[in-house]
Amino acid sequence: MRLFGLIGFPLSHSFSKGFFADKFRNESITGCHYENFPIPSIEEFPGLWAHHAELEGLNVTIPYKQAVIPYLDELSDAAKAIGAVNCIRRKDGKLTGNNTDVIGFSRSLQPLLQPQHTKALILGTGGAAKAVKYSLEQLGITYTEVSRSGPVQYEALNETMMREHTLIVNTTPLGMYPNVNEAPPIPYEFTGAQHLFYDLIYNPAETQFMKNGAAQGAAVKNGHEMLVLQAEASWEIWNA
Numbered sequence: 001m002r003l004f005g006l007i008g009f010p011l012s013h014s015f016s017k018g019f020f021a022d023k024f025r026n027e028s029i030t031g032c033h034y035e036n037f038p039i040p041s042i043e044e045f046p047g048l049w050a051h052h053a054e055l056e057g058l059n060v061t062i063p064y065k066q067a068v069i070p071y072l073d074e075l076s077d078a079a080k081a082i083g084a085v086n087c088i089r090r091k092d093g094k095l096t097g098n099n100t101d102v103i104g105f106s107r108s109l110q111p112l113l114q115p116q117h118t119k120a121l122i123l124g125t126g127g128a129a130k131a132v133k134y135s136l137e138q139l140g141i142t143y144t145e146v147s148r149s150g151p152v153q154y155e156a157l158n159e160t161m162m163r164e165h166t167l168i169v170n171t172t173p174l175g176m177y178p179n180v181n182e183a184p185p186i187p188y189e190f191t192g193a194q195h196l197f198y199d200l201i202y203n204p205a206e207t208q209f210m211k212n213g214a215a216q217g218a219a220v221k222n223g224h225e226m227l228v229l230q231a232e233a234s235w236e237i238w239n240a
């Protein structure tokens with residue numbers, strides 16, 4: 001039996017376990033199992049591999065995306081640049097860390113890009129923003145980071161900046177369930193049909209950020225496909 005799983009703490013809700021259970025069933029993939037491993041301390045990480053000889057790969061969620069790195073033998077270029085790992089593969093006794101958020105974001109964004117989408121605003125400066133920055137760099141899209149504390153603060157956004165930056169990516173939790181009426185405080189009135197609003201949030205399916213963009217005629221996208229594609233990318237890595 002090939003074993004895969006997810007580490008984090010707590011793991012009361014796991015997209016990954018349900019996703020892979022459905023994938024294995026729908027695609028008639030046999031001999032594979034995906035399990036949650038809610039470890040309360042990253043120090044339990046080595047023992048997990050020792051106790052499960054059949055374990056081939058893990059996904060990693062909060063709070064261990066950075067804490068797991070010292071326990072790994074190698075990092076992919078993306079994981080190294082971002083400083084965060086969400087997918088680990090064991091092969092020939094070596095543990096390699098990857099970041100599939102980059103793949104999921106890039107693959108879901110690319111079909112939506114238009115010629116005018118050459119400059120982006122990244123709202124938020126947390127861990128998710130690092131994956132977005134790396135992806136945009138790979139796509140040749142320049143970006144400006146915006147948050148309450150900088151580098152650029154929300155209050156500094158003016159009409160010129162909003163018109164120039166036609167791709168706006170929300171990496172903050174503003175608007176996530178249950179706080180569905182919240183949205184990043186940007187001047188939406190200076191956006192229009194030339195803009196693309198991308199929200200990493202997927203619950204609710206249409207955030208207030210997206211609603212505000214759509215009301216201005218902008219294209220909008222939530223983070224659900226990114227989540228699916230990053231999970232599929234994990235499967236690709238484990239089977240490469």
